[in-house]
Amino acid sequence: MNFAESFKIALDAIWVNKMRSLLTMLGIIIGISSVIAVVALGSGSEAVIGQEFESFGVNRLFVTTSYSEEITSRDRLNHADVDAIERSFPEVIKAMTISVSGSGQIKGRQNQDPISVSLNGVNERYNSIEDIKLLHGRFLVEADIKAKRAVAVVDASLATELFGRTDVVGERLTITSRSSMSYIIAGVYEAPMTSFSNIPGFEMPKTVHVPYTLLERLYGIGDRVNGVEINLVMEADQKAVVEDIKALLERRHDNIGQEKYMVFSAEEQLETVNRVLGLLTTVIGAIAAISLIVGGIGVMNIMLVSVTERTREIGIRKALGAKRKDILMQFLVEAVIVALIGGVIGTVLGIAFSFGIAWVIKIPPSTSLGTILLAWLFSAGVGVFFGIYPANKAAKLDPIEALRYE
Amino acid sequence: MIDIQGLTKIYDTGSIQVEALRSVDFHVEEGDFVAIIGASGSGKSTLMNILGCLDRPTRGRYVLDGVDVSSLSDPQLAVIRNQKIGFVFQSFNLLARVNAIKNVELPLIYGRVHKAERHQRAMEALDRVGLSDRIDHKPNELSGGQKQRVAIARALVTQPAIILADEPTGNLDSHSTEEIMQIFKRLNDEGVTMIIVTHEHEIADNAKRIVTFKDGAIVTDDRKTGISERYWPEEMAAGADSEVVVNSAAKGSAEALLVPEAPSGEVTQ
Numbered sequence: 189m190n191f192a193e194s195f196k197i198a199l200d201a202i203w204v205n206k207m208r209s210l211l212t213m214l215g216i217i218i219g220i221s222s223v224i225a226v227v228a229l230g231s232g233s234e235a236v237i238g239q240e241f242e243s244f245g246v247n248r249l250f251v252t253t254s255y256s257e258e259i260t261s262r263d264r265l266n267h268a269d270v271d272a273i274e275r276s277f278p279e280v281i282k283a284m285t286i287s288v289s290g291s292g293q294i295k296g297r298q299n300q301d302p303i304s305v306s307l308n309g310v311n312e313r314y315n316s317i318e319d320i321k322l323l324h325g326r327f328l329v330e331a332d333i334k335a336k337r338a339v340a341v342v343d344a345s346l347a348t349e350l351f352g353r354t355d356v357v358g359e360r361l362t363i364t365s366r367s368s369m370s371y372i373i374a375g376v377y378e379a380p381m382t383s384f385s386n387i388p389g390f391e392m393p394k395t396v397h398v399p400y401t402l403l404e405r406l407y408g409i410g411d412r413v414n415g416v417e418i419n420l421v422m423e424a425d426q427k428a429v430v431e432d433i434k435a436l437l438e439r440r441h442d443n444i445g446q447e448k449y450m451v452f453s454a455e456e457q458l459e460t461v462n463r464v465l466g467l468l469t470t471v472i473g474a475i476a477a478i479s480l481i482v483g484g485i486g487v488m489n490i491m492l493v494s495v496t497e498r499t500r501e502i503g504i505r506k507a508l509g510a511k512r513k514d515i516l517m518q519f520l521v522e523a524v525i526v527a528l529i530g531g532v533i534g535t536v537l538g539i540a541f542s543f544g545i546a547w548v549i550k551i552p553p554s555t556s557l558g559t560i561l562l563a564w565l566f567s568a569g570v571g572v573f574f575g576i577y578p579a580n581k582a583a584k585l586d587p588i589e590a591l592r593y594e
Numbered sequence: 595m596i597d598i599q600g601l602t603k604i605y606d607t608g609s610i611q612v613e614a615l616r617s618v619d620f621h622v623e624e625g626d627f628v629a630i631i632g633a634s635g636s637g638k639s640t641l642m643n644i645l646g647c648l649d650r651p652t653r654g655r656y657v658l659d660g661v662d663v664s665s666l667s668d669p670q671l672a673v674i675r676n677q678k679i680g681f682v683f684q685s686f687n688l689l690a691r692v693n694a695i696k697n698v699e700l701p702l703i704y705g706r707v708h709k710a711e712r713h714q715r716a717m718e719a720l721d722r723v724g725l726s727d728r729i730d731h732k733p734n735e736l737s738g739g740q741k742q743r744v745a746i747a748r749a750l751v752t753q754p755a756i757i758l759a760d761e762p763t764g765n766l767d768s769h770s771t772e773e774i775m776q777i778f779k780r781l782n783d784e785g786v787t788m789i790i791v792t793h794e795h796e797i798a799d800n801a802k803r804i805v806t807f808k809d810g811a812i813v814t815d816d817r818k819t820g821i822s823e824r825y826w827p828e829e830m831a832a833g834a835d836s837e838v839v840v841n842s843a844a845k846g847s848a849e850a851l852l853v854p855e856a857p858s859g860e861v862t863q
Contacts, residue, residue, distance in 0.1 A: 190706070193703050200691060200692075201691075204691060500687070501689060503687075504687045504688075504689065504700075505700070505704070506648075506672070506675075507646070507648060507675060507681050507687075508675065508676065508681070508700050508701040508704060508748070509672050509673065509675045509676020509677070509701055509704040509705060509752075510672065510704050511668070511669045511672040511673075511704075512668060512669070512672075513669075514704060587648045588643050588648050588649060591648075591683070591687065
């Protein structure tokens, strides 16, 4: 008997027991659909986070003192350190700025709740560190920094919230951070899209860029530097530069090997996030795989029932000249088809699920053809693995006994 | 066509050994029509299974159509079953899910016959049993007699060396029984070698030759001369009390039980 005949017989047997076959497939359907959905959402968010890092700046470093309590005033970063870094690595540094961050509140319109904002004190080079898309006006300029001018570059969504429009260049804005200060809006930038901004109820504070010199004076931090933002050129070896900067600072502060400074690189952060995401995908995927095993056991169970039910049929077939391998093939093909149909239905459902969830959390799902083929191959594998025992049991039946079976 | 020598079958059930066939010698010529008769447990079913290559003898030689099948492997036996033997069973043993023609095609599928040829040969076989108008009917849409005719067509379709019918009329009414026996006779007239296992003498009487089994051995082997039940004592037909009769027959006093004008054994037509 050839494969086409086995295939026809198997389809026929599955069709006769439609309901039972569907229930048998259920385990496989659930398993495959969850694997597909998890993988689609996992790689989808990986792609989104990758894009976010791109706009955030993948070549970005952040230098700061470590969080350890043993940091003395002698170890603290100062303006001279910043100049030294800039002087020492001119070929790899594209832009850098001292970063002073703070938070403040803006009185809302018409007695609404005050709006929290995060203040980002930077210099005029910052827009070549982070990808800031200006809609109106300008970014900070060197003169703003030097003169410690009270100018602000605001997020378009904040502008809309406060003024009901985005073109608010020249408007005044009072931000309370320790003390109230009135700023002139110099520029409006496009609100960045992040994967968090679409999750309902989760709101990131809007960032207002202001001259760092102004915040230094406002907070009275003097010569102390909390953090330095650096953007490296594309070709730079991030890991090497990180080590070089640490070494330079340790030499300058005479604390070599004491790990007083930390340099975060975007690349490293992205790797960490991807690692966590990958781990999460693996764990959920493993749980889904367990349901595939359960599904496989379901297939085996039903195939065993089917073999018993069809004992007489097996006897007839053997009497008429079916060899062991013909019977084995017939039942194996049936198990594989059940599993494979389950896999295909599961794939369709999984893609539907991932699109549904992705629509809610605004992540583009990404299902590759490779994933789908792998899922199908895997379900066929489940069919073979769990179908071989019942099929072999059928093939081994003694024709005389089988013909006598009632 | 069939040449069996010293055929012995022992069922080993662990503690006890049952000798189902005791060194049976049995020959069937091409074109013959043999009825094997005997009570249940007489060994006739065991012989049938071995003749049908569903089972192997413990000892002895079985040559079917020139092939010594006593020592063949399972797959080889499957091929022999497929090509040289046509089975007709008491309970028809048709596949319930498929229609008449597909049932008839089944042995050809295992014989790897091409689809178009398969269909044509199945049509011809159904025609030979007079069912060409029922090819699309499923078994549950056919009468008992029709089902058995489909089964006969299925047995015929591979043009086997022999047709083995195991109680072929056991589940049929008298009308269908007559119908089936007429088909068997006609097929035999057309040259098909037939072996029927039965416990009914009326059925056996349709054969050209009647072989009686008792305790795993052939006790009588007669060419039929056209006589009927008189030939067979009532006790024999009843089965349960047959022991007395056959014992005496086995002791060589069979003649005493037979009518004088019909001596046993060497009688030919």
